[in-house]
Amino acid sequence: MGREESNPYGGEQSTSKAGRAECRPFGDPAAARVFVIGHDPRLQRSDAQAETVFFLDYLGQPKPTEGPEARKYGLATATVQYIEHLTGGKVPLAEMYFSNLCNEFLPHAPKGGTVLIPDQVADRGIAAIERALAMGNPQVIIPMSLQVFYHLARSGFVAMGDEQNATFLQKAMPKTKYAARGAYMETGRAPFLDVCGRVFWHGDVPVVPVLHVKSWSSRRHGEAYESAMQSAAASIQRSLAR
Helix, strand or coil, rough: CCCCCEECCCEEEEEECCCCEECEEECCCCCCCCEHHHHHHHHCCCCCCEHHHHHHHHHHHCCCCCHHHHHHHHHHHHHHHHHHHHHCCCCCCHHEEEEEECCCCCCCHHHHHCEEECCHHHHHHHHHHHHHHHHCCCEEEEEEEEHHHHHHHHHHCCCCCCCHHHHHHHHCCHHHHHCCCCEECCCCCCHHHHCCCCCEEEEEEECECCCCCHHHHCCCCCCHHHHHHHHHHHHHHHHCCC
């Protein structure tokens, strides 16, 4: 492993690109008012390995103009702009913390589908997030994507009513035939619509699930999520005003 260097934009990165097992969270959990939980670092159709979640270390570099590097920079800036949109521009980057639920590089899902995060891998990620949360005093947690919220609900990280929890988990659990191939596909119809934009709790910290930044940026989410995402932004901003 190469020498560790401090990243002035909030994360640490290794100077060695070979043999990297995980990507790194971004930000200072002790200073963070907003915790963002992404999915996993494996891009669906690329073998690129992000040193830092969402390539956010690219924010400290000159803006690339073309090719893969420009796309990585674009994802980093889109992610920050998305969270700024949700928070109403009231939280500086220095007060945000970003981690994936899974920071391990799992194998690609077949045909570019959504990679399955196995329970034991998700549980390791949740334990790491718990440790980061304990370092500070966050005002809101923002999980992005259905599978991320499924694992938070399955593990008891978020509080839901018993009936609501059982119904959601039944609909959101991975389909067996897809899971056997390393892909995630929910069992029921549109379970994320049942939770997106609503407020749940981790202890006394609000948890507001939202669409993944790629779905929001590309507008592939459809009209059904417009109202949910408006509610998400309003709930996040109320949480920050507490």
